[in-house]
Amino acid sequence: MRTLLSHPRAGLTLLEVLVVLVILALTTALVPLAWRQPRATAGSALHALTQSARHTAIRRGEELRLRVDDDGVWVLAARHGADILDTGRIAPPSTSVSLRIDPLGSCRPGSDAADSRASFDMLGCRVVSTPPRADGVPE
Secondary structure, eight states: OOOSOSSOOOSOOHHHHHHHHHHHHHHHHHHHHHHOOOOOOHHHHHHHHHHHHHHHHHHHTSOEEEEEOTTSEEEEEETTSSSEEEEEEOSOOSSOEEEEEOTTSOEEEOTTOOOTTEEEETTTTEEEEOOOOTTSOOO
16 A cells, blocks of 8 residues: 655654644743742731741640731730740731730730721731721721
């Protein structure tokens, strides 16, 4: 039986080369996006800090106080503040934060929380900044 072509194919067609180039272009565009680490923000650093403080309060079985200043300096102390457990610095949050964390891990605003621009989500143990009103005056 005779084939239609008298000689075997010796190369690639233009369509095959274009398909390979498109696949390579898509791969080089998408793979770096999958490897990129998300940027840490002040909110994510504050959330990680509160979660760590919750775990410490549960592990120790006592109420702890967490205070984060406007410049990002934080202090984790025992209930009465006499025993400082840990200190550090995170990215500065939008407002200062003061939390009381009980031995069961639930959070509530501390008694020295002076900034009223932020509200608190007690279920998620998160500080939620309230957006300013349209006239620019904080609520």
